[in-house]
Amino acid sequence: MDKNDIIELTITDMGVDGEGIGRYEGMAFFVKDALIGDRIRARIVKLKKNYGYARLEELIEPSPDRVEPRCPLHRRCGGCQIQALSYEKQLLYKQEKVRGHLIRIGGFSEAEIDAALLPIVGMDEPFRYRNKAQFPLGYDSSGNLVTGFFAARTHSIIPVEDCMLGVEVNRQVLAVVRRWMEKYYIPVYNEKDGSGLVRHVLIRYGFATDEIMVCLIVSGSDIPQKQDLIRQLCEIRGMTSISVNINRERTNVILGKETHCIWGTPYITDYIHLRDPQDFTVTQQAIAYHISPQSFYQVNSLQTEKLYSTALEYAQLTGKECVWDLYCGIGTISLFLAQKAKQVYGVEVVPQAIEDARQNALRNGIANAEFFVGKAEEVLPEFYAGSFGDEAMRHPDVIVVDPPRKGCDEACLSTMLAMRPERIVYVSCDPATLARDLRVLADGGYRIEKVRAFDQFAQTVHVEVVVLLSKGDIQSKKIRVDFSLEDMEVF
Ligand code: SAH
Numbered sequence: 001m002d003k004n005d006i007i008e009l010t011i012t013d014m015g016v017d018g019e020g021i022g023r024y025e026g027m028a029f030f031v032k033d034a035l036i037g038d039r040i041r042a043r044i045v046k047l048k049k050n051y052g053y054a055r056l057e058e059l060i061e062p063s064p065d066r067v068e069p070r071c072p073l074h075r076r077c078g079g080c081q082i083q084a085l086s087y088e089k090q091l092l093y094k095q096e097k098v099r100g101h102l103i104r105i106g107g108f109s110e111a112e113i114d115a116a117l118l119p120i121v122g123m124d125e126p127f128r129y130r131n132k133a134q135f136p137l138g139y140d141s142s143g144n145l146v147t148g149f150f151a152a153r154t155h156s157i158i159p160v161e162d163c164m165l166g167v168e169v170n171r172q173v174l175a176v177v178r179r180w181m182e183k184y185y186i187p188v189y190n191e192k193d194g195s196g197l198v199r200h201v202l203i204r205y206g207f208a209t210d211e212i213m214v215c216l217i218v219s220g221s222d223i224p225q226k227q228d229l230i231r232q233l234c235e236i237r238g239m240t241s242i243s244v245n246i247n248r249e250r251t252n253v254i255l256g257k258e259t260h261c262i263w264g265t266p267y268i269t270d271y272i273h274l275r276d277p278q279d280f281t282v283t284q285q286a287i288a289y290h291i292s293p294q295s296f297y298q299v300n301s302l303q304t305e306k307l308y309s310t311a312l313e314y315a316q317l318t319g320k321e322c323v324w325d326l327y328c329g330i331g332t333i334s335l336f337l338a339q340k341a342k343q344v345y346g347v348e349v350v351p352q353a354i355e356d357a358r359q360n361a362l363r364n365g366i367a368n369a370e371f372f373v374g375k376a377e378e379v380l381p382e383f384y385a386g387s388f389g390d391e392a393m394r395h396p397d398v399i400v401v402d403p404p405r406k407g408c409d410e411a412c413l414s415t416m417l418a419m420r421p422e423r424i425v426y427v428s429c430d431p432a433t434l435a436r437d438l439r440v441l442a443d444g445g446y447r448i449e450k451v452r453a454f455d456q457f458a459q460t461v462h463v464e465v466v467v468l469l470s471k472g473d474i475q476s477k478k479i480r481v482d483f484s485l486e487d488m489e490v491f
Contacts (some may be wrong), residue, residue, distance in 0.1 A: 001024075001025065001027075001047065002044065002047070002050075003044050003045065003046070003047060004043060004044060004045075005043070005044045005373075006026045006041055006042070006043055006044075006057065007029070007041070007389055008024075008039070008040070008060065009022030009024055009029055009031065009034070009039075009040050009042055009053065009054070009187070009287075009296065010022055010038075010039050010040075011031065011034045011036050011037065011038045011039075011063070012274065013033060013036065014035070014036050014082075014093055015030055016432075016461065017170050017461055018081035018082045018093075018460075018461040019032050019033075019034070019081075019082060020032075020033070020034025020035055020036065020038060020040075020238025021260050022034070022040070022042075024464040024484075025051060027051055027052055028050070028051040028052075028054065029042065029044070029051065029054045030051065030052070030053050030054070031053070031054045031055070031056050032055070032056065033056045033075055034056050034085070035063045035065060035066055035082075035084060035085050036063060036065065036085075036089075037062075037063025037064055037065055037066075037100070038059060038061070038062055038063045038151060039059075039060040039064070040056055040057070040059055040060060041057045041058040041060055042055060042056055042057055043055045043057050043233050044052035045423070048388050049054065052110055052119060065085055065086045065089040066084055066085070066086070066162035067084060067085070067086045067087075068487075069083040069084045069129060069233050070083070071083060071163070071164045071304075072460075073158055073160060076151055076152075076158050077149050077151065077152065077158055077160065078153070078164065079144065079149060079152075079163075079165070079460065080141070080164075080239075080432075080458060080459035081459075081460055081461045081462055082188050082460065082461060083459045087122065087126050087458065090126075090455075090458065090459070091120050091455060092379055093461075094120055094453055094455060094461075094463040095117075095119070095120045095453055097431060097461075097463060098117070098120075098431045098451065098453045098465055099113055099117060100124070101430070101431040101435040101472065102434075102435045102438065102451065104435075105432055105435035105436055105439075106434075106435035106436065106439045106442075107436050107439055108435075108438070108439075108442070108448065109459045110147040112448065113448075113451065114123065114428060115449050116448045116449060116467075117451045117452075118451065118452040119452075120245040120453040120454070120455060120463075121280070121303070121306050121307075121310075121452065121453070121454045122455045122458075123300075123302065123303060123455055123456065123458050125329075126455070126458030126459065127164045127165060127458070127459070128165065128166065128167055128168065129165060129300045129301075129302060129303070129458060130163075130165045130166050130167070130300065131204060131205050131206070131207055131270070131297070131299055131300070132202070132203070132204050132205075132297070132299050133163065133165070133166040133167075133170050133202070133203045134200050134201070134203075134254055134413070135147045135148060135149070135160075135170075135174060135200060135201045135203075136148070136149070136150060136157055136199070136200050136361070137181075137188045137189070137198055137199070137200070137201070138156075138157035138188055139188060140157075140159060143355075145178055145181055145182055145188065146159035147160070147161075147177070147201065148160040148173045149163070155191065155212075156465075161174070162272070163423045164459075165458075165459060166169070166203075167203075167205045169203075169205060169212060169236060169238070171234065172236050173201065173203050173212070173214055173233065174201060176196075176229070176232045176233055176235075176236070177201050177214075177216070177229070178370040179232070180225065180228060180232065181198060181231045183225075183228075183229075184224055184225045185199060185471045186223070186224060186225075189218070189219045191250070194219065194250055196219065196437050197218050197219055197220050197223070198216060198217075198218050198223075199217045199218060199219060199247060199254075200216075200217040200254050201214065201215075201216060201217075201256070202214070202215040202217060202245070202293055202444050203215075203256070204268060204291060204293070204297075205268075206240075206268045206269060206270035206271075206291070206301075207270065207301040207302065208270050208271035208272075208273070208286070208301070209268070209269055209270055209271065210237075210238040211238055211240040211241070211269060211308075212236065212238045212239050212240055212241075212268070213240060213241040213242075213243075213245075213267070213268045213272070213291070214233055214239070214241070215241075215242075215243045215259065215293040216240050216243075216244050216245070217244075217246075217254060217255060217256065218245070218246060218247070218311045219246075219247060220242055220246070220247050220248075221246060222244065222260075222318065223244055223262075226262055229242075229462070230242055230262060230263045233263075234263070235446065239264065240264050240265060240268050241263075241264045241265050241266060241267060241268050242261070242262050242263040242264055243259050243260060243261045243262060243266060243293055244259070244260050244262055245258065245259045245260075245293055246258040246259075246260075246484065247286065250406070251258050255293065255294055257397065259292070259293055259294065263399075265271065266289075266292055266294045267290040267291055267295075268291055269289065269291070270289055270291055270297075270301065270333065271286040271287065271288050271289070272286060272287050272289065272301070272304060272308060272336070273285065273286045273304055273305050274305070274308075274309055274336065274339075275305045275306055275309040275376055276309070276310070276377060277309050277310055277312075277313035280305075280306045282305070285339070287332075287335045287336060287339075287360070288360075288363055288364060289330065289332065289360050290356070290359065290360065290363065291330075292356070294352060295330055295352075295356055296329045296330060296350075296353060297330065297332070297420050298332065298409070298456065299456070299457075300456045300457065300458075303319075303454055303455060303456045303464075304332075304413050304456070306333065306454060307454045307456065307464060307466060308426070309336075310337050310452060310454075310466050311333060311336070311400060311425050311427055311466050312336050312337060312340065314423070314424060314425045314450060314466060314468035315337060315340070315341075315342045315398045315400065315425050316398075316422060317337065317341065317464060317472055318340075318396070319341070319342060320342050320397075321341045321342055321343075321396075321397035321398055321399075322341070322342060322343050322392040322393065322396040322397055322398065323337050323341045323343070323344045323345070323396055323397065323398045323399070324345050324346075324380070324393075324396050324398075324399045324419075324421075325337060325344055325345065325346045325347070325348070325399070325400045325402075326346075326376040326380065326399065326400065326401045326402070326408075326412065327347070327348065327376055327401055327402045327403045327404070328346030328347060328348045328353075328371065328402070329348055329350075329353050329357070329402070330353050330356040330357050330360060331346055331353075331356070331357030331358075331361060331369065331371060333400060333402060333427070334357065334361075334369050334371070335357075335360060335361060335364060335367075336439060337398075337400065338368050338369040338442060339366070340365045341368070341398075342368065343368050343369075343370070343392070344368060344369040344370070345369075345370050345372065345393065345396075346369060346370070346371040346372070347371075347374060347376050347379045348370050348371065348372075348373065349373070349374060349375050349376075350373075351360075351373045352373070354371045354373045357369075357371045358371055365384060376401070376408070376409065376412045377404070377409035377410070377411040377412040377415075378406075378411075379411075380412055380415045380416070380419075381411060381415045384415050384418060384419060392486035394419060395419055395420060395421070396419060396421050397421055397422050397423070398421050398422065398423045398424070398425065399416050399419065399421045399423075399424050399425075400424075400425045400426075401416075401425075401427065402422070402427040402428075402429065403428070403433075404429070405428050405429055405430040405433060406430075406433060407428070407430065407433025407434065407436060407437050408433075408437050412442075413437060413440045413441060415446055416441070417440075417441065417444035417445070420471060421471070422471055423468060423469065423470050423471070424440075424441060424446060424468075425466065425467070425468055425469075426438065426465075426466070426469065427464070427465070427466050428464065428465045428466075429456075429462065429463075429464050430464055431453075431463060434465055434467065438467065438469070441467075441469055445471065445472050446469040446470065446471060446472060447469060447470055447471075447472040448468075448469055449468040449469060449470050450466075450467065450468040451465060451466075451467050451468075452465070452466050452467075453465045454466065
């Protein structure tokens with residue numbers, strides 16, 4: 001067996017990145033764009049000792065779960081790894097991924113997980129759900145101005161007029177921006193030498209309000225022919241905020257630090273409704289958020305309502321509880337919790353997000369949410385060991401965490417265990433680090449009560465999970481506390 005050999009494979013499994021896995025002469029081969037049930041011809045591109053990588057050359061017999069992808073560019077773009085898989089099977093794949101990680105990485109028994117695992121919550125319409133899109137600009141081989149996406153793992157732009165995950169208005173906005181640039185010979189930023197001007201177009205859309213935000217990211221201090229651009233953008237219904245963000249850095253980071261609003265308000269408003277946790281029907285209760293170009297905001301508005309309503313249900317609040325919301329961002333979950341708790345404390349490392357969280361609390365008349373800037377793994381131990389907090393803060397009823405993909409820091413988990421809340425609600429965007437952290441919490445005496453996955457990112461391999469843990473019989477379990485705090489309690 002050699003590189004470039006053509007082999008025939010039957011795909012029997014799918015890896016964590018959505019790649020198909022088939023066996024040939026006892027070796028596992030990973031094949032991008034191949035799906036479970038496909039019979040394929042593939043070219044070996046890399047050989048390791050026990051496994052290899054192959055490129056899909058020909059579909060001999062397509063899997064019965066294949067569907068015609070809505071986006072003709074989905075293979076080149078790489079953003080929607082599993083668009084060719086039926087939506088029903090996408091959900092099954094994600095459910096299995098969560099279950100498998102909890103068992104294999106977390107070391108939980110099948111029985112434990114199956115007793116807690118609820119069916120994944122999918123979307124009725126799994127396209128056009130994203131409320132935010134960032135399009136880079138470039139030139140095609142004939143020198144025409146194009147907007148689109150970077151091809152997977154490269155910086156060459158695939159012209160995309162209309163991404164199926166984004167809202168339809170994106171296309172109108174991009175057409176206006178392209179016309180304006182062509183009319184006035186405004187150059188695209190060139191990342192190789194730093195010349196040119198326009199780098200990206202950022203578009204946000206408020207699903208509950210139909211408000212639209214357009215932010216042009218440029219490498220200069222301003223844009224020429226501003227009024228003409230504004231006039232044309234304002235013809236699009238719902239236009240609410242137009243701004244220019246300045247990014248002169250030679251970096252992959254999209255947004256620079258400085259943003260000037262050139263028309264309308266510097267933010268759009270959106271609402272997150274509380275939904276009935278049983279059937280997810282919308283209730284009257286809602287929280288209003290101002291979202292600026294830099295704000296972190298969940299990209300799938302509809303699924304976020306289901307996710308947060310479930311997190312709130314799991315917190316089981318009656319109005320008497322003290323709750324910590326770690327990794328709180330702009331306070332989205334915190335403000336949801338605050339409506340049902342006595343007091344909520346949010347912790348977030350980005351100062352601007354905490355500023356937004358405080359403003360959002362004020363705007364919604366919420367007085368029982370307080371926010372702290374800092375790392376969860378530093379702020380929480382400080383309150384636990386130090387003299388700032390009161391007893392309720394040191395021993396809250398509930399702790400909610402919603403960390404980034406890398407999961408919680410060990411010091412954060414140890415302090416959570418020391419604080420001994422009745423319940424822990426873990427919201428995760430990476431089932432692998434979730435499984436690792438749940439093991440630490442389980443070793444510390446917490447029991448997994450419920451696990452529910454949410455499809456926040458349909459057509460991609462990503463999955464969001466909410467877990468409820470409750471304080472078990474702590475005495476009988478070993479506690480792993482890997483760092484010392486003077487004031488650490490001994491159980
Ligand atoms: N709960 C929010 C945000 C979740 S995203 C929401 O649902 O909207 C994760 C957040 O954790 C980001 O806002 C990120 O800035 C923040 N973060 C990352 N590392 C952190 C750390 N060590 N301590 C506290 N916050 C952190």
